[in-house]
Amino acid sequence: MTRRQLLLASASTASGAGILAPDATGPFALGEALNYATHRLITGSSLAREFPRSAISAKPFANRKGGLEGDAFAQHQAAGFANWRLKVEGLIEKPASLSLADLRAIPSRSQITQLTCEEGWSYIAEWTGVPVAHVLEQLRVKPEARYVVYYSLEKGVWDSVDLDEALHPQTLLVHTFNGADLPVPHGGPLRFRVPRQLGYKSLKFVDRLLITDSLEKVENGRGSNSFDFGYAWFAGI
Numbered sequence: 699m700t701r702r703q704l705l706l707a708s709a710s711t712a713s714g715a716g717i718l719a720p721d722a723t724g725p726f727a728l729g730e731a732l733n734y735a736t737h738r739l740i741t742g743s744s745l746a747r748e749f750p751r752s753a754i755s756a757k758p759f760a761n762r763k764g765g766l767e768g769d770a771f772a773q774h775q776a777a778g779f780a781n782w783r784l785k786v787e788g789l790i791e792k793p794a795s796l797s798l799a800d801l802r803a804i805p806s807r808s809q810i811t812q813l814t815c816e817e818g819w820s821y822i823a824e825w826t827g828v829p830v831a832h833v834l835e836q837l838r839v840k841p842e843a844r845y846v847v848y849y850s851l852e853k854g855v856w857d858s859v860d861l862d863e864a865l866h867p868q869t870l871l872v873h874t875f876n877g878a879d880l881p882v883p884h885g886g887p888l889r890f891r892v893p894r895q896l897g898y899k900s901l902k903f904v905d906r907l908l909i910t911d912s913l914e915k916v917e918n919g920r921g922s923n924s925f926d927f928g929y930a931w932f933a934g935i
């Protein structure tokens with residue numbers, strides 16, 4: 699995909715998506731829609747705040763102690779994640795199944811940003827990974843693409859962002875955390891990091907991307923499994 703095509707794709711997203719978040723229905727619909735629209739207008743393509751190295755948290759908090767329960771994850775862990783694959787499917791010219799080595803071969807980006815949980819904790823870390831934009835560019839995202847759905851190996855856990863957020867330079871597939879392999883409690887071997895939104899959008903153990911033109915035809919039609927628990931689809935901070 700040429701730069702021009704990429705720009706055209708993101709431009710068509712901005713205009714085609716309108717200003718309504720896909721979960722803008724129900725009693726909080728107006729608030730949701732305004733929040734999404736206001737953020738998109740004010741922040742546009744602005745960057746999440748990046749911090750100096752001295753601000754990195756000495757003890758970043760993880761909301762779990764180890765990996766996922768069950769044999770599948772244990773086997774991956776025992777093999778040093780050599781068999782981990784990121785499947786990339788949907789509206790792309792070249793569907794792919796990428797190993798961690800494949801991902802590490804794509805130029806990476808590092809940034810020191812804060813992860814903020816809605817439950818009250820936050821920490822600052824250096825996150826290194828492949829910009830999702832680079833993956834979509836290499837695999838040639840189709841012009842009708844509007845959303846990237848990302849799935850965790852954790853059963854039933856998936857989320858999505860619009861193409862603006864997916865193509866944003868700070869949106870990363872993170873494999874390295876504070877200079878070492880991403881620790882399992884923080885989502886190793888691979889995490890979808892969205893630093894401009896709350897922590898719950900940064901899914902751990904990510905093994906599949908689905909590029910789509912509509913969230914309505916995916917899973918529950920609401921863009922995220924956490925919608926079922928009352929979390930807003932758009933969680934801009």
Ligand SMILES: Nc1nc2c(c(=O)[nH]1)N[C@H]1C(S)=C(S)[C@@H](COP(=O)(O)O)O[C@H]1N2
Binds near residue numbers: 814896898899902
């Ligand atoms: N697969 C998966 N990803 C997840 C979660 C989860 O339960 N499962 N929790 C989310 C929430 S609510 C937060 S705040 C962050 C916490 O990240 P941390 O453990 O690195 O602090 O992970 C997010 N990613």
Ligand SMILES: [Mo]
Binds near residue numbers: 814815816817897898
């Ligand atoms: Mo969270």
